[in-house]
Amino acid sequence: KLSNLEDHARLFLKAEIKRANLTYDEIASRLMEHGFNENAASIANKLARGTFSATFLIAAMKAIGCTTLKLEED
Numbered sequence: 001k002l003s004n005l006e007d008h009a010r011l012f013l014k015a016e017i018k019r020a021n022l023t024y025d026e027i028a029s030r031l032m033e034h035g036f037n038e039n040a041a042s043i044a045n046k047l048a049r050g051t052f053s054a055t056f057l058i059a060a061m062k063a064i065g066c067t068t069l070k071l072e073e074d
Contacts, residue, residue: 003050010050012069013060020064030063 017027024040031038036059043060046052061069 006050009052009057010047013057014047016061016064016066020066022064027060027063031059034059034062 017024022030024043027043028038028040031043036056046056057069061067
């Protein structure tokens, strides 16, 4: 189901941000270096909805220093 994939992406990214011990403001600053005009509220909204582009996901992963994406669920 699509919603399961959205949940998986949302929960994955939230967990990686928490694991990196970064705030949404810090992520927004790092994303600006990759050309994304985000702020803490816009990031929170994307993560709450679970709908964001693959480009955003990859940029956010780079911004937090995450180098892998696990596609299988435990």
